[in-house]
Amino acid sequence: MAANGQGVSRARSTAPQRSSAGPGLTPALDDAFPFVGRADVLAAVEAALSTPGSVGAVLVGEAGVGKTAVVQQVLASSAEPLYVVRIRGSRGFRDQAYRSVNFLLSELEGDVVEHPVMVLRAVGDYLNQQARGRRAVLAVDNVEYLDASSAALIGQLVLGGTASVLLTSQDFASADPQLAGLWRDGSLHRFDLAPFDALEARDFAAAELQGPVSAEAAALLYRMSGGNARLLQASIRAVRGRSVVLHGRTWVLLPGVVPVPTEIAEAVQLVLEDLPPAQQEIAHVIALAGQLPLPVARSIASSADLDALQSGGLLAVRHREQEGIEFRDPVIGAGIAASLSAQHAGDLYGRWVDGTATGDLLDPERHAEWLLKCQRPVPPALLLAAARSANRAGRFGAAAEYAGLGDAYRSSAAVAVERLRALTFVGRFEDAGNGLLLAAPLLDGASAAEAVPLLLAGVFLRHRLGLGGVEGALDEAEERLESDAGLGSEDRARLRADVVIARAEIASLLGRFAEARDLVLSLRTAGALLGTDQGIAADVLLAEAWAMLENQLDALQLADAVADRLQELDVAARTRELAYLRLIAIYSATGCWGQGAHRLRLTDGDSGAVLHSSAVQLALGLVRGRYGTPAEALAVLAPAFDQLRVGDPQRVLPLAASAIAYCYSVGDDIKAAIPLLVHAEPTAGDPWLVRRIASQLQLLSVGLREAKPDAARQLQALGRSDAERGASLFALSAFTSAVRLGSSGVLAELSDIAARVQGPYALLCETFAKGVNHRDAEVLLQAMDLAAEGGDQNFGRDAARSALHAARAAGDKTTVREVQQRVRRVLADLDPDGPASRLDCLTPREAEIAQLAVGGLMNREIAEVMCVSVRTIEGHLYQIYSKLHVSSRSQLAELFPAPLG
Known part of the structure; x- marks a missing residue:
């Protein structure tokens, strides 16, 4: 080993x-x-x-x-x-x-x-x-x-x-x-x-499987084993090639429910073998129930037996809404429940639950599983409660199964809602679309309390599928709310808030951030009392809208508050995932990732980070691509991409493909990037942010492939489109990228929008633009300092190169040396005496040819400009490559800073 x-x-x-x-x-x-x-x-x-x-x-x-x-x-x-x-x-x-x-x-x-x-x-x-x-x-x-x-x-x-x-x-x-x-x-x-924490468990699984493991697969294995290495190994054996399969280069999780592995179920039986029969009985009941209210447990077992099981470390009392007793290690509890025969489970149910009020106190999912295990029918109300509980916890496969038992979703609008949500949230859009058709008759004669959630479930599904009718469904939901006189005031207010938040989320998905902002602010103006999930969903939508428009400081303040609440409150899985996606985007885009990573507990080495979905991993990979190196980004992006190809509930696969292709382009590995292009094309139903960021990454990749002027022009057009939309932060990013690629025609627009946008990133862009415009090495060094403070090493390198170029252009060798010293102190990984300074070894003619080549001219075009033959240009380029130790135009371009002016 x-x-x-x-x-x-x-x-x-x-x-x-x-x-x-x-x-x-x-x-x-x-x-x-x-x-x-x-x-x-x-x-x-x-x-x-x-x-x-x-x-x-x-x-x-x-x-x-x-x-x-x-x-x-x-x-x-x-x-x-x-x-x-x-x-x-x-x-x-x-x-x-x-x-x-x-x-x-x-x-x-x-x-x-x-x-x-x-x-x-x-x-x-x-x-x-x-x-x-x-x-x-x-x-x-x-x-x-x-x-x-x-x-x-x-x-x-x-x-x-x-x-x-x-x-x-x-x-x-x-x-x-x-x-x-x-x-x-x-x-x-x-x-x-x-036991292993989640990060160690993922690394263990990767070593056992001899390949990277997706976030979903790692989270499943961690939950199955509790981090116990031997049980983790047993879990891997149980799911390998079944629920966890090799897809691309990554072990990914397939949709569906995964039972407790037989090895674990058999192993945990040893835990109880030496206990007295009375203690075994209460342990079996608690294993099947998941948790028992303490008074119920005391009605089944004596206080002495319960105390013995607690002092032995097997059971623990948890203080939540009510005191309950459960297994200290949930893996042991699940294993014991799985090891019991159907007959024994039925006997225990008949003895302690059937005909009593105990069933109403049990966790609905565990109650339903107990009944299924002992082959008893599950009441429709319990199926609905179990599906709701599973959806809230993010166990979408289980929720779909509960809602599908006995075709309950065909006769109950509430069950149909949970099934549609489960299928949508797991990315089974085709199945969900069929479910929406089957649920349509349930709207006839349904009350607003039943119809509105069903209509809203259809809204998000329609958007994901790229279908029309989204606005019509939202309008119908509002009409039903207003026309149902029998609806209570509290239910009406709650459902009305759901409709407004749904409108705001759709507006956000379409890139209409001003509309999303106004919708959420209307809830505040009306003084709506929001539930926990409603409040977080509304606030994160507002923070996103403010960040994308021109109110970044308020956005960051609100983002901090939401991030703190996510660590403290019980929040539904979908609400949490969408909040994380939007908060990561806010912190990264405004240049405040260090602050955000700390708030969200996503700093390097934080084990909890690996338990988030592949969509969140994608967002983290994009951050690493910006603040780190392509290799660091690919280590996160590649497993996320392979998992998203299996199921993509947030419709972010094109962004993952574009990000990976960009990382390969940075490393001058164009061949590896080409196969990703088929996945990088956006489709109807993809969020506007996904399409927008993917477009910019694709243009940056083009800029790395010897076509900087063309890419810069397209980035300018993209930025102007963003500005018209009101997405000022994205316009700022596009204009700045164009300048970093060598365009000076957009400097005025960049300076204007940077002056209106708030936050560290806007200040960095404004400073960089000012330095480029005035060919001021000192101002460009200030931009380098700002980039380094924010951890944006890539931007820092560009600013440093531009500062060196400005100093050399001024012809002052003393200034050049001072700039090199500053760069060396601030950007330790950028060697100012390395490749960039090797440009000094070129003859004036070679330098001119190299600059034309970097500018995108082909050999024939350079020959025409220089009034020489193509063969002569080819010879000069050979000498240039040899002197600078590069092998391609894209590598050569990295040695040339953005032209000034």
Whole structure:
């Protein structure tokens, strides 16, 4: 196993304290699995093994968390030669003296074994003889299960200096007191290993599958395993080639519900095998129910049994709207529920739920699953509640299944709504379109409370499919609200707000940001009381509109407030995803990504970032493309692209393709970019932002392929179109990109719009434009400083090159040296004495030819301008390429700053 230091371990060395670890899993899974991350743990354990005065280390954590893997890695990578003796404690043999070390005693006489001192001397001599000068290390698994004689022998060998130890334990508080005493006196170092976090779990899965894993697949595997390495390995085996398949170069998740793997279901049965029957029964009920209100649990089991299960670490009381008891580890609960037979599940349901009020208190999804498991019918009201719950949690495949049971969606408008939402949110637009046709008759005679949600579900589906009738459906929803006299005032207000927010969202998707702004502000003016999801949806739409128009400072303030609420509140999955997409766009486009990444908890290394959808990963990849390098961007964009080809609920695939093609173009790999063009073409139903950003990326790619003047002209036209639309921030971006490609004809428009737009990015663009316009190296260096402060290294490089060009054009070598020094201090990765300064090695004629080539002229056109033959130009270009160590015009163009004036 090769060490991989990229994971961030959450293990820690602890001061002496009692531990009450819960019952662990001991699944019959492979002992060996890819070693990923935990570099800090490795270093700390290696230090504990080699530090003078230390007798070794003990690693504490649940079964399968990776304790043994760490021990094996430490032993394999040790810098000194070791003699390793492996010992394993066994729960079933704790009462048999020396059972764990009997292989060390096999050559001793029977009377020797009866005297501990003689055993100690004999085993010590044996270890010294076998070690032959090497350090002896006792690697002991499950130290709490050692029989007393074996534990005492190991303790004495350590105290006598014969051997060091590397111990693993699930519950070190239950270990032999002598070994625990070594920890208390500080000679034995303790490390508590937590399960993998989401980032480590994704890296583990990628190592196991030998390829990148999409965000959706990684999130599924993390939920299935809880980050436990062995259960993660079992989950991978269960879904590989079924629910998780190789698509392109990435392991992606296919739509549908994934059951608990059989290996996990069988493994977790061991958790309960030693419990009394009464405790097993309440554990089975809680596993099937997911959570039980505490009073209900007390009606099934005694307080003593519940206390025993809590103190053993199996169950925990959660304080939400009502006190409830559930499994501390949801993976164990799900595994136990899956392991129960249909008959036993039915018996438990009949005994404790059927005919009581308990069913009304259960989680609707778990209640429905319980009934399905024991092959009982699921009432329509419960199906509706389960589908709503699953949609809210982002389990769209499960929601579609609940709504489809018994064709309930054909007779209930409310169930049809949940099915349409589920199919739309998972990207199954064709199935959703068929569902919309089947649901149309349900509108006849339906109340506004039923009809309006169905109409709104159809609105978003129609837009995604690029169909007409969106405005008509919204108008009909409003008409039904006003004409239904039987609708309560609270329901009317809630539904009216839903309609206004839906109009604003459609306006945003169409790029009509002023309209979206006015719609949301109308809710504020009316003093509408919005629910949590309504409030977040409305505020993020308003923040987006302000950012795209000319009110960026208010947009950022509101974005901060929304970002904070997303971390604190229970928000529906779709609301959260759309909020993240829009907030990432706001922070990035205004030049405030550092602030936004912190607010959204999307900083580098944040494990929670990998649990977001591929649409969000795409947005993060775009940010990396702007603020980082193409390689960093592609590492995020490529897996997102492969997953989006399977399902694209937000219709962002063209943007992903354009972004990847742009990254390849930056790296001068045009061949890799060409296959993506078929996916980069926008279609009806794609959001305006997707089409708009994709267009700009495509033009920038063209600019990298020796056609800067043409790309710059098209960017100018794009910026003017944005300005007419009122999308000032995008107009600013387009004009600035045109100037960075060498166009000076748009400087006045750029300066005018930059003066009206707020925020750090606008200030950067305005400063850059001023420096280019006046050929002022000092002002261009100020632009470089602003770009560096905002983390925009790409813009910083362009500003630095332009500053160097301006200084050279002025003919002042002292100024050139000063500029080079400034650039070196601010942009450490840009070498001012490197490629750009090599332009000085060109002859005046070569420099002129190179400038014409960068400007987009073909060899024949350059020959006509220079009044020489094409062959002569080809010879000059060969010399230019050789001197500058480049191999193409696009690489040559990178050495030339934007022309000034």
